[in-house]
Amino acid sequence: MRTLLLLAVIALAATGCGDSTPAASAGSVGDTTQHGAPRVRTPLDSAQAAKKPCGLLSEPQLKTLDMVGVQGVEEGTPTGPICxxxxxxxxxxxxxxxxxxxxxxxxxxxxxxxxxxxxQLFELQAPLQDYPALLNAPTDDRRKGICGFVVGITDSQILTTTVKMRTAPKPAPRVVEPCQVAREAADLALTSIREQS
Incomplete structure (x- = not known):
């Protein structure tokens, strides 16, 4: 799981600097970026949240995901913090x-x-709290209970929510809904980032 996640994140890491407004970026046109991604019109300040990513899910929020009492474990990676x-x-x-x-x-x-x-997995999704979103992963493992949900929180930063479901010996109750669970979790995270910014 960790290897899959790191592969996806490492594939996205690159040098350079992006701007959050089309006027600030030479050659930008309309509502999309250079390669056609929708622009983030209201960038989120995620500096505080990124310092403590395990603070993105409170106990009441974990309850909505049926994960009461589960503790987050934080790790630092070369491409960014994870929990x-x-x-x-x-x-x-x-x-x-x-x-x-x-x-x-x-x-x-x-x-x-x-x-x-x-x-293998690149599928546009309806915006989440008005932020552009898509399903994205190096391999399409949705039938295996794995899904990656990506939200653009600024024009130069994304928040990736990865969900992996237990498939055996007793499948998770929502084993066929990894992408829906990922969207729900991302929605909770965006709410937390907004509260912290």
Whole structure:
């Protein structure tokens, strides 16, 4: 799971710096970035949240995901901080991870769009709290209970929510809904980021 997550994040890491407004970026046109990604019109300040990614899910929020009492475990990676909540042996059978892509600023949706031909899973989704979103992963493992949900929180930064469901010996209650659970978790995370910014 961690290897899959790191592959996705490393694939998006790059040098360069992005701007949050079309006027500030030479050559930008209308509502999309250089490679066709929708622009983030109201960038989120995620500096505080990225310092403590395990603070993205409170106990009441974990309850909505049926993960009461599950503790988040934080890790630092070369591409950014992550926090994981592992309940694969519990009632929900879910493993949820949030990843902030960091680096020199070019970790936004534009980079994901630029690399879309390298991903098996690249599927646009309805915006989440007015932020552009898509399903994205190096391999399409939805039938195995795994899904990656990406939200553009600025033009140069994304928040990736990865969900892995228990499939055996007793499948997780929502084993066929990893992407829906990922969207729900991302929605909770966005609410937390807004409250902290």
């Amino acid at each position: 994981s909540w592992d309940d694969t042996e519990g009632d929900s059978g879910q493993h949820v991870t949030f990843t902030f892509t960091t680096g020199n600023g070019n970790g936004g949706l534009d980079r994901v769009y630029e690399l879309k031909s390298t991903f």
